[in-house]
Amino acid sequence: MTVTDSAVLAAASRLTGKAAVRAEPLGGVVHRVTLADGGSVVVKHGPDGAVDAEASSLCWLADAHAVPVPTVLGQDADWLVMAWVEPGVPTAAAAEELGRGLAVLHASGAPAFGQPPPGGPADAWIGMAAMVNTPAPDWPAWFAEYRIAPYLRRCVTARSLTNADAAVIEHVMDRLPELAGPDEPPARLHGDLWYGNVVWSSIGPSALVDPAAHGGHRETDLAMLALFGCPDLDRVLAAYQEVTPLAAGWQRRVALHQLFPLLVHAELFGGPYPSQAVDAARRALAGRR
DSSP states (O other): OOOOHHHHHHHHHHHHSSOEEEEEEEETTEEEEEETTSOEEEEEEOSTTHHHHHHHHHHHHHHTTSSOOOOEEEEOSSEEEEEOOOOOOOOHHHHHHHHHHHHHHHHTOOSSBTOOOTTOOSEEEETTEEEEOOOBSOHHHHIIIIIIHHHHHHHHHTTSSOHHHHHHHHHHHHHHHHHSOSOOOOEEEOSOOOGGGEEOOSSSOOEEOSOOOEEEOHHHHHHHHHHTOOTTHHHHHHHHHHHSOOOTTGGGGHHHHHHHHHHHHHHHHOTTHHHHHHHHHHHHHHTOO
16 A cells, blocks of 8 residues: 555545645654644554544544554544654653553453454454454454454465464464463553553653453463564563562563464464464463463
């Protein structure tokens, strides 16, 4: 999907009510737009339902007053305009502040596992992959049905995973009730919390961007944060535990929670991700990180 600078500028002007003078691509369908008054906004074009899903996610996370997120300035069916967040350099203090903020965010809760944000669509997105948010009272069954099975099926259909690979992951699904650990209440998740979706700040609280928010298990956000590396992750986790300690054995469940984002990446990108997903499934079954 590509969009022209003129379309980006027109959307920015229409949704902010201000003249837009320059569009700078940030990657894919995301642009930084400079307005005539010197301010900056982020303009994003999305497929069907993606704008509503992201806008409702941002508002729901903001309502927790826990970790800053970009303010939604305007939207329509295809375009989302948000406040620009100035990036900085990760610091130890910023990592600790992020950990405490995530603990508060998760503790703000959700009505059910799989619950979409208020006003948000059930048919949502994580990156460019479809993601269904359907409420359920039981986390293991919900995680198996809505966060593992759909992506596993598509990877098998695309032949990026073999039937033997799928059998390993299906074994995880069968054993989820025993692998899941102690019962947890539904947490308010960012939902796509890899380190690239943290806009680090050295002068104030860091912000979270590009959410795929829903009610889920808090360990999923933390496991995703660890998946591709995160500056000062030990400090993030230590500060998190000062506010709301994680349940015993959480380290053994990291691979289990990473299975979801790895399957999403396997569907979208192929490459090494299918084998990494199978490896995560084996580690989850063995109780290893």
